[in-house]
Amino acid sequence: MAVVEVQVWPVGTDHASVSSYIARCYRLAEQAPGVAAQLTPTATILEGDLDRVWEVVRQMHAAPFEQGADRVVTTVTIDDRQDKAESMEAMVSAVMEEVHRPEP
Numbered sequence: 001m002a003v004v005e006v007q008v009w010p011v012g013t014d015h016a017s018v019s020s021y022i023a024r025c026y027r028l029a030e031q032a033p034g035v036a037a038q039l040t041p042t043a044t045i046l047e048g049d050l051d052r053v054w055e056v057v058r059q060m061h062a063a064p065f066e067q068g069a070d071r072v073v074t075t076v077t078i079d080d081r082q083d084k085a086e087s088m089e090a091m092v093s094a095v096m097e098e099v100h101r102p103e104p
Helices: 019-031 050-066 088-100
Strands: 002-011 036-039 044-048 071-080
Touching: 002 019, 002 050, 019 036, 019 044, 019 050, 044 050, 050 071
Parallel strands: none
Antiparallel strands: 002 044, 002 071, 036 044
């Protein structure tokens, strides 16, 4: 299972705020079967089968064009671990355990 960070930046819009564009992208991710989505202040995190996640990324990239953006810059970071299945929650939990572990 892959954990993928996606940043979609509409460029060439009529105003500085991009929240309506991001909301549409997130809605696509949230409604995608077999894909978990988590919105953060600067990106959307997707979790699922990489082929399915790529479909969602393509939809998210296309969405701002459908809303009138002249240009879209999309950045994707993939964490695809093959030796074991790992979820977003498990990854965060592992770090938090280290944070709360007393230092030697």
